[in-house]
Amino acid sequence: MSKSHREFRGGLVDSKTILEALLFSADRPLSVANLQSCFADSARPEKGEIRAALKALSADYEDRSLELTEVASGFRFQVRQEYSLWVAKLLEDKPPRYSRALLETLAIIVYRQPATRGTIEEIRGVSVSSTIIRTLLDRGWIKVVGHKEVPGRPALFATTRQFLDDFNLRTLDSLPSLSEIQAMGFESDSDTEQALERVPLQGLELAEESEETNDNI
Amino acid sequence: MSKSHREFRGGLVDSKTILEALLFSADRPLSVANLQSCFADSARPEKGEIRAALKALSADYEDRSLELTEVASGFRFQVRQEYSLWVAKLLEDKPPRYSRALLETLAIIVYRQPATRGTIEEIRGVSVSSTIIRTLLDRGWIKVVGHKEVPGRPALFATTRQFLDDFNLRTLDSLPSLSEIQAMGFESDSDTEQALERVPLQGLELAEESEETNDNI
Amino acid sequence: MDVIGESHFPASVEEAEKVVAIVRGAAVTALPSDLYIPPDALKIFLETFEGPLDLLLYLIKHQNLDILDIPVASITHQYVDYIEMMQEIRMELAAEYLVMAAILAEIKSRMLLPRPRGTENEEEDPRVDLIRRLQEYERFKTAANDLDGLPREARDTFSASAALDDIEVEVPKPMVELEQLLLAFQQVLERAEQVAHHQISREPLSVRERMTMILDSLGQGGEICFSDLFVAEEGRSGAVVAFLAILELCKEGLIDIVQSAPLSGLHVKIA
Numbered sequence: 001m002s003k004s005h006r007e008f009r010g011g012l013v014d015s016k017t018i019l020e021a022l023l024f025s026a027d028r029p030l031s032v033a034n035l036q037s038c039f040a041d042s043a044r045p046e047k048g049e050i051r052a053a054l055k056a057l058s059a060d061y062e063d064r065s066l067e068l069t070e071v072a073s074g075f076r077f078q079v080r081q082e083y084s085l086w087v088a089k090l091l092e093d094k095p096p097r098y099s100r101a102l103l104e105t106l107a108i109i110v111y112r113q114p115a116t117r118g119t120i121e122e123i124r125g126v127s128v129s130s131t132i133i134r135t136l137l138d139r140g141w142i143k144v145v146g147h148k149e150v151p152g153r154p155a156l157f158a159t160t161r162q163f164l165d166d167f168n169l170r171t172l173d174s175l176p177s178l179s180e181i182q183a184m185g186f187e188s189d190s191d192t193e194q195a196l197e198r199v200p201l202q203g204l205e206l207a208e209e210s211e212e213t214n215d216n217i
Numbered sequence: 218m219s220k221s222h223r224e225f226r227g228g229l230v231d232s233k234t235i236l237e238a239l240l241f242s243a244d245r246p247l248s249v250a251n252l253q254s255c256f257a258d259s260a261r262p263e264k265g266e267i268r269a270a271l272k273a274l275s276a277d278y279e280d281r282s283l284e285l286t287e288v289a290s291g292f293r294f295q296v297r298q299e300y301s302l303w304v305a306k307l308l309e310d311k312p313p314r315y316s317r318a319l320l321e322t323l324a325i326i327v328y329r330q331p332a333t334r335g336t337i338e339e340i341r342g343v344s345v346s347s348t349i350i351r352t353l354l355d356r357g358w359i360k361v362v363g364h365k366e367v368p369g370r371p372a373l374f375a376t377t378r379q380f381l382d383d384f385n386l387r388t389l390d391s392l393p394s395l396s397e398i399q400a401m402g403f404e405s406d407s408d409t410e411q412a413l414e415r416v417p418l419q420g421l422e423l424a425e426e427s428e429e430t431n432d433n434i
Numbered sequence: 435m436d437v438i439g440e441s442h443f444p445a446s447v448e449e450a451e452k453v454v455a456i457v458r459g460a461a462v463t464a465l466p467s468d469l470y471i472p473p474d475a476l477k478i479f480l481e482t483f484e485g486p487l488d489l490l491l492y493l494i495k496h497q498n499l500d501i502l503d504i505p506v507a508s509i510t511h512q513y514v515d516y517i518e519m520m521q522e523i524r525m526e527l528a529a530e531y532l533v534m535a536a537i538l539a540e541i542k543s544r545m546l547l548p549r550p551r552g553t554e555n556e557e558e559d560p561r562v563d564l565i566r567r568l569q570e571y572e573r574f575k576t577a578a579n580d581l582d583g584l585p586r587e588a589r590d591t592f593s594a595s596a597a598l599d600d601i602e603v604e605v606p607k608p609m610v611e612l613e614q615l616l617l618a619f620q621q622v623l624e625r626a627e628q629v630a631h632h633q634i635s636r637e638p639l640s641v642r643e644r645m646t647m648i649l650d651s652l653g654q655g656g657e658i659c660f661s662d663l664f665v666a667e668e669g670r671s672g673a674v675v676a677f678l679a680i681l682e683l684c685k686e687g688l689i690d691i692v693q694s695a696p697l698s699g700l701h702v703k704i705a
Contacts, residue, residue: 012280013299021282021300022307024241024596030307038306064277065230065238066594077594082230083238084590089255090243093347095589101484103578111577123574125567126485126530130625134343138318166587179576241594283596295597304598313608317618320610324619330642331649331688340626356607362649366687366705373688375646384612389643392612398620 015045016053016060023068023077029165031074072164072171102132106141110163111178114145114156133157141166232262233270240274240285240294248291319349323358327380328395331362331373350374358383480520486534487571489516494568501568504561506545510538537564644679649688652704660691660700 022038023030032050039045045053054075058068066077079087088094098106105128108120117128136142140162147153159172169175239255240247249267256262262270271292275285283294296304322345325337337345353359357379364370376389386392483489493512494501517535544560585591652658664676680702683689690705 013282017282018300018303021296021304024283024294024594025296025304025598026307027593027595034307038303060281063229065234066241069591077241078587079238079242079592079594081585081590083235084592086235086255087238087242087592090239090247090251095586098582100578103582104484104574107574107577107581110581111574123567123570124485125487125534125571126528131342134341134625138316138343138346140316167581167584168587168591169584176577176580179573238592241596242592244595246597288599293597295599308598315608315610320615320618321622323610324615324622327615328619328639328642330646340622342625362646363653363688363704373649375649384610384615386612388640390640392639393616394639395623398616399623 015049016057019050019053020057023075026076029071029074029076034074069168070170071168072161099132101129102135105132106136109136109142109157110159110172110175113158115158116148116154116156118154139166232256232266233274236267236270237274240292243293246288246291246293251291315352316349318343318346319352322349323353326353326359326374327376327389327392330375332375333365333371333373335371480516485528486531487568488575489513489531490534491568491572491575501565504565506538506542506561510535510542513538640675641678641682644675645683645688648676648679648683648702649704652689652702657701657703660702663702 019035022035032047035050036044036047054068061067065080065083067080068075068077104124105120108123109115112119120128140160142157142163143160144155145158146156148156164171236252239252249264252267253261253264271285278284282297282300284297285292286295321341322337325340326332329336334345357377359374359380360377361372362375363373365373381387381389483492490513493509494504499505514535517531541560541564587593648663663680664673684691687705689702692701692703
């Protein structure tokens with residue numbers, strides 16, 4: 001490592017700042033192995049060294065608007081959630097808001113993977129629209145991992161690493177586990193009720209309006 | 218500005234950190250006016266305040282691998298020259314791959330040119346992202362050859378000579394016709410499909426690492 | 435019956451809490467014992483549901499029923515009422531809703547039948563399967579909400595990057611094999627055929643290519659002499675291709691063919 005210690009102005013080129021430069025130059029998360037491979041053979045730090053440097057780097061950003069996070073495919077710097085309000089104003093395309101149908105389909109694939117269309121249809125009780133599957137494939141959140149050996153050889157869908165990355169997850173295990181089967185009682189069903197607010201219905205409760213505006217910014 | 222002072226962990230959301238968040242999330246340099254426009258009307262800092270905050274921000278990065286620079290169209294963070302050795306390795310690493318959505322979009326433009334976004338969307342059944350069109354334009358494979366005289370005057374896309382060159386074609390006519398393609402009966406083999414489907418939208422193909430352990434940092 | 439405009443809706447949260455619903459402009463402050471939905475509102479009502487399971491869950495929850503003890507008769511009545519109303523207002527009725535109505539009716543009829551003695555343990559309560567499905571669906575409904583609540587990249591968090599201008603690197607551009615492109619297109623075609631509301635016509639590519647060339651040259655000059663669009667060296671087939679391309683462009687409204695005076699030369703220009 002000593003070879004790579006060079007000075008600039010007040011600063012020092014060391015493994016920590018090299019990792020910083022790498023993480024900010026990449027347009028994807030970088031794994032420890034990715035980071036190692038950017039060093040010359042003769043000066044390649046051990047995994048442990050990389051991890052220690054990442055830890056120190058992470059601490060440097062404690063008070064800043066950025067944070068070093070680890071997702072499925074590696075490490076990346078990202079803007080903290082607290083700042084999304086301002087950053088959203090920069091965006092040309094507003095982030096898409098996904099329909100309940102799409103989110104339910106995704107949830108079934110997440111928790112039941114590998115899942116066929118049949119599985120999804122059985123649970124949701126309605127046929128799956130091709131557009132939803134297409135959007136999920138396009139988004140890179142799901143992929144075909146094989147075909148079920150039954151008539152028609154339906155595709156088996158599973159989630160991708162991209163899905164984990166986009167949802168800021170390291171592994172599928174870090175997802176909240178599927179809720180226990182509950183005796184279904186009285187909890188309010190805010191989604192449906194919000195949608196129904198505008199419907200002039202006799203006998204339909206109006207959802208209590210929360211002052212929270214929707215999070216689609 | 219007082220409205221936007223909120224705390225997170227040890228940090229404080231103030232104009233300096235907001236500017237930091239904006240500069241790091243933008244993919245282009247931002248002018249003082251750009252930066253101002255990201256604040257709500259009621260909390261918009263004066264130009265002078267923005268400049269002062271930028272100066273403070275710049276000082277914060279004195280010892281880091283990044284520097285705040287001003288170019289013609291505004292301010293941006295860039296990786297210091299001293300780190301080019303390592304960053305170059307990173308970028309040489311792996312040629313990126315295109316998403317399936319991109320390939321399908323290109324294929325439709327090839328066979329249906331001149332084609333509008335509407336044509337592509339109708340055939341694919343999902344909306345076309347601006348990123349895909351921009352990537353194809355940047356790559357020099359498609360160009361705008363005119364505008365359709367319907368409301369909105371949508372751009373008409375067609376393939377370029379560069380496209381023919383890159384695909385080793387003399388003319389478009391040397392591509393198989395639609396009916397030939399349909400008769401080809403490519404094995405919808407899951408390997409290819411998978412390869413196409415798991416490609417991150419605009420990112421690089423992720424390195425497949427087997428023995429990555431995931432220590433929390 | 436008028437569909438009530440938004441302006442009739444309560445202006446404030448406090449007001450909203452008192453008012454249960456608005457029907458025909460009048461605020462209803464007490465909850466009717468049954469759930470009756472005026473036909474005008476039915477369409478909007480149903481569009482907010484993801485299918486029969488979702489609707490059934492809503493009906494059950496709305497009446498604060500214990501799902502484990504569904505009063506099949508009343509739920510069936512209510513459900514079937516909606517189906518009938520949908521038919522009356524000629525709403526496109528999804529098959530799934532009808533299937534659910536049939537399931538409910540079957541359960542109801544089985545519950546009405548007297549059970550022979552001694553078989554009670556062997557024969558399941560006919561509601562069990564439906565309850566299982568509803569519970570399973572509800573879990574995923576919750577999971578979908580939870581997923582949407584996770585901080586999402588490019589919505590709640592944004593990846594941070596810095597420019598690399600001073601660093602000179604040849605970033606390799608992604609390569610695409612022709613076969614990949616053809617495969618992608620074949621899959622598009624397969625899907626398009628399944629959906630089948632658009633016909634992808636089978637014109638030879640040479641015509642499409644020529645269309646692009648013509649638009650290209652018009653883009654520079656604005657107007658071109660009709661005869662210049664034909665190249666003698668290409669022979670008869672070339673002329674046919676050029677002619678078809680011109681006709682196709684005309685048909686798609688992309689170019690105009692104009693003649694400034696009788697018997698004068700034809701000109702082609704961008705429409």
